Each structure stands twice: as structure tokens, then as C-alpha cells.
Amino acid sequence: MTTTSGTTTAAETTPPTHNWAGNLRYGFARHLRPRTLGELQEQVAAEPRLRVIGSRHSFTAITDGEVALSLAGLPDDVEVDADTRTVTCSGGATFGALAASLEAHGLALANLASLPHISVAGAVATGTHGSGAGLGNLATAVRALTFVTADGALRTVTRGEPDFAGAVVHLGALGVVHRVALDVEPAYEVAQTVHPGLGWDVAEPRLREALGAAYSVSLFTDWGPAGVTAWVKRRVGADPLAGTTSDFLGARAATTPQHPVPGEDPVACTAQLGAPGSWAERLPHFRMGFTPSSGEEIQSEWHVPAEHGPAAVAALRAVHDEIAPLLMISEIRAVAADDLWLSPMQGRDTVSLHFTWVRDQAGVEAAARVVERALAAYDPRPHWGKLYSHSPAVLASYPQADAFRELRERWDPEHVFTNDWTARLLD
Incomplete structure (x- = not known):
């Protein structure tokens, strides 16, 4: 066993004022930043209410509260x-x-x-x-x-x-x-190719085939008539097409690097053009050394059962004109089922429908309601850290919701780790 440790920093007392995107201002009055496990335990035990903040990449008040606690002062170990x-x-x-x-x-x-x-x-x-x-x-x-x-x-x-x-x-x-x-x-190594120009006549009826055609596939779209751009990540040694620039369902591979948002500089994106490289340098869309944007965006995402994927795509295409003014890009992905109680993929293989919006809070909230209405017939589950209507009714889709509430009562009967966001959802 080998151990590598990061460097601890001095305690920080100024609370963070906003999330990464800047669309949400926090209400924290104090900020705890322990440097050791002992400090962490003492601080947690002393507080009647607190919430943990990480990279602040949530777009809702899921991390907001009275006292912020950051783990950034602890070594990575x-x-x-x-x-x-x-x-x-x-x-x-x-x-x-x-x-x-x-x-x-x-x-x-x-x-x-x-x-x-x-x-x-x-x-x-x-x-x-x-x-x-x-x-x-x-x-x-x-x-x-x-x-x-x-x-x-x-x-x-x-x-x-x-x-x-x-x-x-x-x-x-x-x-x-x-x-x-x-x-x-x-x-292991992965090779990545990007395929613009995959039409809806192929992408919609063959959605599950497309999303399962390689180790990792993302389909980027604005829901308009141009169709999708497929980002295809093939695992070297497991996929015979890894390292090639073979067509993807008839769409040719791009010959120059691409960015998920058309027109943006691809300098921060991971290497493409079929060149094999480390898993860590290909599976993300953005390179490890880059923060992918300045945060001038808001994100939403909903997950539907895989069998509803094509119908959900058709429903979103039908509302393209309503959401287009707020939309930067959408991403369609597949994720396998699991048994974790509050996982959006609990009990079902999933098609995930992601939206990157311009930073217009009121406009995006309205656009999100349009998306939720379009997807209502397909049992959508939201991403917990991204913008959605935050209705407690979303837990009706989770068979173990009541079991989780009981678990929380056993672990945290005084609701030390509750904030307004979790109270609305769970209480």
C-alpha cells in the first residue's frame, strides 16, 4: 500500500458567496475549513446546522445553509x-x-x-x-x-x-x-473520435444502439434539424475500431479537434482524431489541467428509462423553438442501472438528457419547466445537483424514498445536516 498526501492550508473564515456558476448566492454566515480529522470531528460536533461544500459545481441550493464546511483544507491522502x-x-x-x-x-x-x-x-x-x-x-x-x-x-x-x-x-x-x-x-487506453452530422432519422430510432456502440458515447445537440454530433470513446483492446476514424452510424469522423459547443475553441478539450491515450486523458470531455469554462452557464439534467429514450428525444425536439433562446448545448448519454436508493439510475438503465443553458436564472427556470412538461410522460428523474423545479413529488419515482427518510432519522435525528433544500425534499 502506498500513500501520497496533499498539502494542508491555513483555516479560512470568509464564507463562499456564490456557487461556481454564479447563478446562486449562498446565505452562509460562517465557513469551517478543518485541517485535520480531529478538527473536523470537533467542528461537526459543535454545530447545530451545517452543510458541506465541495467544488461548488451545483446549480441549486443543495449545498446552501447557515454554516459551510469545506474539506479542501484536509490532505487528499x-x-x-x-x-x-x-x-x-x-x-x-x-x-x-x-x-x-x-x-x-x-x-x-x-x-x-x-x-x-x-x-x-x-x-x-x-x-x-x-x-x-x-x-x-x-x-x-x-x-x-x-x-x-x-x-x-x-x-x-x-x-x-x-x-x-x-x-x-x-x-x-x-x-x-x-x-x-x-x-x-x-x-487502459481510450481513443476518441467526434462525428458531426448524424441525422435525427438515424439518431432517434437507433438511439439505444448509438449510445451502446462504444465504451462511452455522448450525443451533442441543440434539438434543431441538424441532428447530433457523436463523441465516441472506444477502449483500446476491447473495441476493434479503437484508434481508427471509422464512420459512426454513417457519420464521418471530424478531421480537426472539436468543442461540444459549436464555435468554441477546443483547446481545453481532450485529444480526439482517434489517437489512443490514457483513460484519464480521454474519458472526460475536458483536460485535467483545465477548468472548462468561467462558469457563465446553468446546467440541468433529467434521466428517463432507456426504453423511453427515443420518445423523450422526440418530445424535446418538439419544444426546440421554446428552449432554443436559452440553450447553449444539450448532451444525450446512457448510464447503467444500479441499486443505490437515491441514485437517478436506481433500478433502470437510463438515458440522461443534459442541458447547458446561458446564465439567465429566470429564463432558464421557465425553460426547465418546458422541458419537464415535455418529459412528464416518461418518468424523468432530475440530477440532484442541477436546476429543476425541486418538487418533492420527484421522490415518488424512488421505491426506497421512505427507507432513506428512515435512514436519515437513525443517522441524524436532530437534522444537523438538513437545509431548506433537503427539508423541502425529505420532510
């Missing part, structure tokens, strides 16, 4: 155990930092999100995902979580234990995640 194929790190570590440590040991994660700068604990808590019809969301790689609970005690829950499936995607409502243990595998 990445522990790699090649024998058991496990990596353990601080909840505040980013996927970029984690990937760098794994690569040094010849190991890899099965999946990554498109943005490498987000925190591991935050992604797990909200069921954040990458893309791949055969791949679960990032939370499905969790082998164990160690929480600091409301009394400052440590509580570890491990895969196979009764509370595990409920505690992984926890919306910040159970405690502070101090350590995360994840499954890893031997390092």
Missing part, C-alpha cells in the same frame, strides 16, 4: 492498494487529483465525469455520472464511505452492509464524508 484493487481518498479530493495518483500506479477508474475538477464526495452524493451504456454512475464504484456523523463520531459503511445502498447517494443529509474507497482496475 490517496491510498492505493493494488492487491485489492482499491483506492481510498479524502472526500474533498478531485477526480483529477485521484486520476493522477492512480496513473502513477498503473491503475484506473472504470468511469469519469466529463468535468475532472469536481470533488469525489460531491459527485458520489448526487449520483453524478459519466457516459456508457454498460457503466454505472460514479457512485457505483464506491466500496466504502467513512462519515463524520453529527456527534463527531466516525461511521464507516461498506458494500454489502444493510445501510450501504441508502448511504452512498445521500444528498449531504447523513454526515460529512471523510474518506471514500473506490474500485479500481488495471490502467
